[in-house]
Amino acid sequence: MTKDLSNRIQYRPEEAADVLGVSVSKVKVWIRTGVIPSHTIDDMRFVMKADLMAFIESHREQSLGLAS
Secondary structure, three states: OOOOOOOOOEEOHHHHHHHHOOOHHHHHHHHHOOOOOOEEEOOEEEEEHHHHHHHHHHHHHHHHOOOO
């Protein structure tokens, strides 16, 4: 059974990968290089939902040729 992640305000990298449909290693590269902002709480890495949605939107715009 798949977890419902829609009501979350932040995601672990593994959860962000599920949302994006990419590998965890790809999300970790994007976090490490600053493409997706993240923060750490008690040695656990998180991506805020707003940052993840902004990442999705920017890539959607790029794929449609709308980015400036």
